[in-house]
């Protein structure tokens with residue numbers, strides 16, 4: 001094997017795991033939609049192309065233009081958190097290497113702490129005219145700290161009309177990356193969660209779009225993200241209601257049972273969080289163990305052997321000769337199915353492409369990881385790998401998530 005991989009520290013830290021954002025606001029701020037909005041019709045959405053892949057890059061990024069004159073920034077997309085932030089020269093105490101120079105706010109951009117978006121971040125506000133400090137922490141113990149600012153985001157509706165709404169976002173002057181991990185090479189994060197601070201919530205409060213977001217991540221790399229609901233196909237989407245635990249506000253679905261090759265694995269009643277900020281899928285320790293033994297039982301050792309020397313991920317297999325692509329190996333694996341038990345026939349099909357990666361060494365590795373080992377406790381995350389080649393839609397108005405197979409390389 002090449003030396004490049006041997007020097008890697010712990011495998012897991014090499015991948016983006018943004019997800020769980022602990023500082024959330026609770027439903028107190030989920031104000032009802034004003035009645036006038038129910039009558040207005042929304043003719044348009046915003047669609048942004050994505051660059052990136054599950055492996056080796058580990059994330060998908062979007063380009064957004066911000067400010068006057070507009071400057072481009074690359075943002076990692078994250079349905080596991082609400083607040084969008086840019087690395088920021090305020091001045092920057094701790095910025096990570098990024099493709100563009102940090103955003104430079106003006107005094108007029110600073111958001112005061114009396115702003116309802118500041119309140120939605122649970123920031124204590126002693127003097128209403130103070131600046132609004134924020135801090136977000138991610139599941140991998142990375143974080144961003146800074147102040148809220150407001151600036152214009154020139155964007156084009158799918159119907160061609162241009163608008164430049166003023167939106168609140170974080171100006172992050174102190175970013176922590178977990179030790180020995182490499183941060184995604186981006187200028188910040190686009191938070192697609194359902195909190196009031198998200199850009200989609202802000203656009204929906206001002207009547208620009210309905211509060212619906214979604215993504216289509218291509219397995220070949222690239223894809224698109226959208227805000228608004230007029231790009232949805234008219235048929236084929238299966239919808240499942242979002243479940244809300246009292247203490248969290250993620251895009252959680254469940255309960256679901258896991259099947260492997262059409263047969264029950266014994267894994268039942270899983271709650272899963274849909275998190276585009278996570279590269280891989282994570283199951284809690286018990287479910288992971290059961291899944292691993294189901295997969296291993298099904299392996300024909302004439303076709304596949306353990307590839308212990310491949311440290312790309314914890315569990316890898318090699319063939320009799322190196323695999324040129326995932327295509328060469330996928331027939332040795334069966335599909336996984338998450339079957340949502342509260343609704344009839346609602347299933348998330350995971351073909352081998354949605355849970356395996358192909359490595360530089362010509363092996364294939366399991367892209368479902370032990371969440372307990374990653375410090376996620378009992379949380380189960382559906383990451384990018386398991387959402388590829390589908391349009392995944394997060395409808396915050398109807399509180400439901402839908403998906404439909406799609407060619408993500410073709411923009412709607």
Ligand SMILES: *[C@@H]1O[C@H](CO)[C@@H](O)[C@H](O)[C@H]1NC(C)=O
Nearest residue numbers: 041042043044157159160161
């Ligand atoms: C495009 O859609 C927006 C939002 O629905 C609307 O305000 C605008 O008038 C539309 N423009 C055209 C050219 O139809």
Ligand SMILES: *[C@@H]1O[C@H](CO)[C@@H](O)[C@H](O)[C@H]1NC(C)=O
Nearest residue numbers: 285288289292370371372373
């Ligand atoms: C998953 O991680 C936990 C915590 O590190 C560990 O105790 C357990 O043995 C792991 N399970 C498997 C199957 O590796």
